[in-house]
């Protein structure tokens with residue numbers, strides 16, 4: 135049986151407390167044993183590897199967990215290091231994000247793996263001098279971390295947090311929630327059969343129909359492990375909604391799509407385009423932006439313009455939604471209830487209009503979940519009571 139290997143950022147290794155495991159180096163796609171298990175790793179080893187330009191060293195899968203735990207032990211000293219370049223810290227933090235996502239995808243029923251995503255994001259501090267630095271980090275991530283879905287998801291997480299901070303001047307807590315949502319946005323793909331997710335040619339209509347359930351599956355997986363924060367749930371559920379209403383699962387349009395989910399969806403497409411796939415080569419960042427720009431009708435114009443400006447190193451236009459309270463934009467159910475209430479008032483007790491409204495509300499109750507379902511169910515009860523009261527007064531007269 136051939137061994138599989140996980141990359142470890144060399145800079146993250148503290149020779150003093152590194153576990154006694156075999157270490158490998160990769161040269162021209164061949165893994166060679168660098169340090170046997172019973173030999174101690176020395177500072178001299180690490181310095182020589184660095185001098186040779188080595189950025190990653192490898193352990194076999196069986197030892198992956200022990201080494202990850204060691205990395206977490208060293209996190210505090212990495213964070214506080216004044217000598218370690220920020221680019222190395224970014225690489226180490228990317229590895230930690232990848233580890234967390236990998237863990238959640240392997241253990242989708244374990245709440246602890248999900249909560250760890252938030253704990254880790256709260257600790258990490260990714261910083262980029264400019265967009266170039268971010269792009270070069272993404273190239274390294276793709277080169278060294280082989281699992282496509284996990285690496286892609288980590289890129290979406292990093293890009294979403296980077297852009298969200300720049301576009302909305304968001305505070306750390308909100309950024310962490312965006313990051314958690316981005317880390318988990320495609321977790322629902324676990325419920326889609328492997329022969330579909332791994333397919334390299336075009337999906338059939340029925341396969342695409344099944345894929346369209348992954349946002350709802352993702353939402354349910356996250357909710358069922360007890361992660362009830364609105365932002366990650368919204369991102370999982372709405373990251374395939376499109377501004378013109380052509381997306382799924384609900385066909386939401388315009389500002390009914392939470393801005394968090396809209397931004398993650400743009401990042402999701404950009405990161406997918408810029409990574410190699412077995413069936414097509416990666417687009418350059420410039421070409422990916424061109425492709426996205428040709429489909430700009432699918433995205434909130436303000437958020438898209440902001441994204442486009444940042445990715446082109448142009449001044450960021452002011453975003454109107456940034457001025458408002460994010461929560462008002464996020465909670466679509468409130469807007470929906472407001473609209474339904476307006477329709478209720480406009481009906482002026484007309485029984486036919488009320489019946490139509492009741493059927494629309496029922497339809498929305500059936501399509502909704504969580505807080506939204508509760509709010510709509512409560513509205514339907516009020517509506518029913520109102521209809522009964524109208525019927526009672528009609529009977530009296």
Ligand SMILES: [Fe+2]
Pocket residue numbers: 319320348373374
């Ligand atoms: Fe997705």
